[in-house]
Amino acid sequence: MIRIVTLTTAALIFAAPAFAQIELPEDPTERGRAIAMETERRDLGFGDSSAEMRMVLRNSQGEESVRELRQRTLENVDPEDGDLSMIIFDRPRDVEGTALLTHAHLLEDDDQWLYLPAIARVRRISSSNKSGPFLGSEFAFEDFSSTEVGKYSYTWLRDEPCPTPNEALTCHVTERVPLYENSGYTRQITWTDTTDYLGRQVEYYNRGDDLLKTLQLLDYRLYLDQFWRAHELLMVNHLTGKETTLEWVSFEFQSGLDESDFTQASLRRAR
Amino acid sequence: MRHLLVIGGLICLAALPARGETELDVSGYIEPELRVFVQEPSDPRQPDANMSIAGEIEFEAFFDYEQTLVVTGFARLDYQDDERTHYDLRAAYYERVFDLFELRVGLHKVFWGRTEAVHLIDIINQTDAVEGVDGEDKLGQPMVNISVPTDFGLFDFYWLPYFRERTFEGIRGRPRVNIPVSEGLAFYEEGNEETLEDFAVRWSHYYGAFDFGIAHFSGTGRDPVLTPMLDKNFNLVLAPMYPRIDQTSVDAQATFGPMLFKFEGFRREQLGDSWLQASGGIEYTFYQATGGDADLGIVAEYIWDERGQAGFFPFQNDAFVGARWTANDIDSTAVLAGGIVDLDGNGFSASVEAERRLGGDYFITIEGRFFFDVPATDPVFSFEDDDFLQVRVARYF
Numbered sequence: 001m002i003r004i005v006t007l008t009t010a011a012l013i014f015a016a017p018a019f020a021q022i023e024l025p026e027d028p029t030e031r032g033r034a035i036a037m038e039t040e041r042r043d044l045g046f047g048d049s050s051a052e053m054r055m056v057l058r059n060s061q062g063e064e065s066v067r068e069l070r071q072r073t074l075e076n077v078d079p080e081d082g083d084l085s086m087i088i089f090d091r092p093r094d095v096e097g098t099a100l101l102t103h104a105h106l107l108e109d110d111d112q113w114l115y116l117p118a119i120a121r122v123r124r125i126s127s128s129n130k131s132g133p134f135l136g137s138e139f140a141f142e143d144f145s146s147t148e149v150g151k152y153s154y155t156w157l158r159d160e161p162c163p164t165p166n167e168a169l170t171c172h173v174t175e176r177v178p179l180y181e182n183s184g185y186t187r188q189i190t191w192t193d194t195t196d197y198l199g200r201q202v203e204y205y206n207r208g209d210d211l212l213k214t215l216q217l218l219d220y221r222l223y224l225d226q227f228w229r230a231h232e233l234l235m236v237n238h239l240t241g242k243e244t245t246l247e248w249v250s251f252e253f254q255s256g257l258d259e260s261d262f263t264q265a266s267l268r269r270a271r
Numbered sequence: 272m273r274h275l276l277v278i279g280g281l282i283c284l285a286a287l288p289a290r291g292e293t294e295l296d297v298s299g300y301i302e303p304e305l306r307v308f309v310q311e312p313s314d315p316r317q318p319d320a321n322m323s324i325a326g327e328i329e330f331e332a333f334f335d336y337e338q339t340l341v342v343t344g345f346a347r348l349d350y351q352d353d354e355r356t357h358y359d360l361r362a363a364y365y366e367r368v369f370d371l372f373e374l375r376v377g378l379h380k381v382f383w384g385r386t387e388a389v390h391l392i393d394i395i396n397q398t399d400a401v402e403g404v405d406g407e408d409k410l411g412q413p414m415v416n417i418s419v420p421t422d423f424g425l426f427d428f429y430w431l432p433y434f435r436e437r438t439f440e441g442i443r444g445r446p447r448v449n450i451p452v453s454e455g456l457a458f459y460e461e462g463n464e465e466t467l468e469d470f471a472v473r474w475s476h477y478y479g480a481f482d483f484g485i486a487h488f489s490g491t492g493r494d495p496v497l498t499p500m501l502d503k504n505f506n507l508v509l510a511p512m513y514p515r516i517d518q519t520s521v522d523a524q525a526t527f528g529p530m531l532f533k534f535e536g537f538r539r540e541q542l543g544d545s546w547l548q549a550s551g552g553i554e555y556t557f558y559q560a561t562g563g564d565a566d567l568g569i570v571a572e573y574i575w576d577e578r579g580q581a582g583f584f585p586f587q588n589d590a591f592v593g594a595r596w597t598a599n600d601i602d603s604t605a606v607l608a609g610g611i612v613d614l615d616g617n618g619f620s621a622s623v624e625a626e627r628r629l630g631g632d633y634f635i636t637i638e639g640r641f642f643f644d645v646p647a648t649d650p651v652f653s654f655e656d657d658d659f660l661q662v663r664v665a666r667y668f
Contacts, residue, residue: 057601065601066631093667094634095603096298109528111477119407121382124482128528129558132566136601182528182558264475265373265420269366271296271331271339
C-alpha cells in the first residue's frame with residue numbers, strides 16, 4: 001500500500017510539472033464527467049496530508065462561534081473506493097480530544113468510528129447522516145467527504161467567466177447529481193476553472209430544488225508543485241442567512257502516514 | 272498507592288529520550304454541582320440538597336509523535352459527604368508506539384462494551400461510584416498494556432498489578448444504599464489490594480458492517496459482594512468483599528445505515544458459582560426527524576442475569592427504552608430521556624438529561640433521576656426515596 005502510493009507520487013512528480021490542456025468531448029454528459037475526471041487526475045498521488053482547520057460559524061445576527069480541528073487524510077489509490085481520514089477536535093473545549101475515523105466509500109455508507117475521551121470509548125457510528133450539519137455549521141457531512149468522480153452523474157451546462165474574485169478566469173459550469181443514498185441535495189452546480197481545473201464555487205439545491213447554499217473556494221495555494229488546496233471556504237445558507245467560514249492552515253503532504261494511522265487502535269490514542 | 276505512582280512516574284521520566292520536538296498541552300475544567308432531593312430521606316442524616324465542586328486538569332506531553340505522557344488529576348469537594356470528597360489520578364501513563372505494537376505503562380482508562388443502558392463487560396477500571404449513578408466514572412487503573420494490531424484484528428494484553436476498591440457514599444451521602452457501606456471494612460477472598468494482580472486479554476476486529484470482540488479477565492472482581500456486618504460501634508453496615516473471578520465476555524455490533532444492533536454478555540466464575548449475564552438491543556436514528564437539523568435516536572435494550580433476583584444485580588430481567596434528541600445547533604443542545612422497567616414487576620426508574628454549551632467555554636447539564644414502585648426486596652430499593660434533580664455547569668480551560 002505504502003509503496004504503491006509512493007511510486008505513483010514519484011511518477012506524477014516527474015511526469016507532470018505542467019498539465020497539457022485536454023480535449024473535452026462535445027456531449028454535455030461526457031463533457032461534465034471529463035471535467036470532473038481531469039480535476040481528480042490532477043490531484044492524484046498526494047499520498048497523505050495533515051492540516052489544521054478553523055471554522056467560524058456566524059448566525060444571521062452576526063454572532064460567532066469557533067471550531068478548531070485537525071485532519072489527516074490518506075489517499076486511497078483504488079479509484080473505486082474512498083480515502084481514509086481522521087479528524088481530531090480541539091475546540092470547543094468540551095469536545096477536545098474527540099476523534100472521528102472514516103473509511104470512505106463511493107456509493108455505500110462510509111465506515112465511521114467515534115472516540116469519546118471522557119469515557120475512553122470507541123463507538124462505531126451510523127454514517128448515513130449525509131445531510132446533517134457538521135458541528136452545527138453550514139457544512140453538511142457530505143460537503144466534507146472526498147469528491148470522487150463516481151459519486152455523481154454530470155451535465156456540462158456552459159463556459160463563462162469564473163465568479164468573483166476570479167472573473168479573469170474562464171469556468172466550466174457543470175451540474176452534478178449525487179448518486180449515493182441519503183444525500184440532502186437534488187443537484188449541485190459547480191464552477192471549475194479551465195486553467196488548473198480547480199473548483200471555484202458550488203451551489204447546492206435542497207430536496208425541494210430551492211437554492212440552499214453557495215460555497216466559495218478561495219485562496220488556493222500550490223503544494224509540491226502539483227497539489228492546489230483552497231485555504232478559505234465560505235458557505236452561505238440562503239434560507240437562514242447563516243454562514244460558515246472554514247480556514248485551512250499548515251498543510252503538510254506526504255509525511256509518511258500509512259494505513260496503521262487510520263485504525264481503531266490509532267483512533268483511541270489520537271490526541 | 273502513592274509509592275506505586277512515584278515509581279511509575281520515575282519509570283515514565285526515565286523512558287523519555289531527549290531528542291526531537293516536545294510539545295506540552297494543558298487543559299481541564301472546573302464544575303460546580305447542585306443536587307436537590309424531592310422526598311424525605313430514609314436516614315435523617317441525609318440532606319435535602321447538596322452542593323459540590325469538581326475539577327480536572329490534564330497534562331499531555333508529546334515527543335516525536337511516537338511517545339506521549341499523559342497525567343490527569345481529578346478532585347471533588349462535597350459539602351455534605353466526606354466520602355464523596357475525594358481525588359484520583361485518572362491517568363498517569365507513558366505511551367509509546369512501536370512498529371509492531373503499542374506500549375502503555377501507568378494509570379490508564381480502558382472501556383469495553385457495546386450497549387448503552389448498562390456496561391456489563393467493562394471490567395478493567397473500577398467504578399468511581401460516588402461520582403454518578405450511571406457508573407460511567409472510573410478510577411485510574413495501574414497497568415502495563417501491550418496492543419498488537421494485526422491483519423486479523425487487534426490484540427490487547429493487560430497486566431493489572433494493583434487493585435482499586437470501589438468508592439461508596441458516606442453516612443451523609445445521597446443517593447446511597449440504605450445500610451451504609453463501610454469502605455474501611457473491605458476484605459478480599461485472597462490477598463490485599465497491593466498484592467493482588469489481574470490479567471486480561473481482548474481481541475477485537477471488524478468486518479464490513481460488523482464489529483466484535485472476545486475478552487477474558489482473570490483476577491479480583493470489580494463488583495464487591497456487600498456483606499452485612501456490625502462495625503466497632505455495633506452499627507449495622509455493609510462490608511465490600513472482593514472475590515477472585517474468571518470472566519469471559521463477547522461483544523458485537525452490526526451497523527446498517529441508521530439501524531444499529533448491539534450485544535454484550537459474559538460468563539463469570541466466582542466463589543464456586545458460575546453464571547451468565549447479557550444485554551442487547553437496537554438503536555435507530557431518525558435524521559432530520561422533524562424536517563430541520565435535529566436528529567432523534569431511539570434505543571431499546573434488554574438486560575438479563577441468569578441468577579434472577581438471587582444475584583442482587585439490579586437488572587436481571589429489565590427493559591430499557593431511551594430517546595436522544597440532538598438539535599445539531601451551534602450550542603450542541605441535546606436531551607436524553609430513558610426509563611428502565613423491571614419486568615419481574617419490581618419497579619421502574621427514569622432519567623432525563625439536558626445539555627448545551629453556553630458561550631465558548633461553558634457547558635451546562637441538567638439531570639433528573641426518579642425511582643418508582645421499587646419493592647424492598649429489589650437491590651434498587653434504597654434509591655426509591657432518593658429522586659433528585661442535578662445541575663452542573665462546567666467551565667473549560
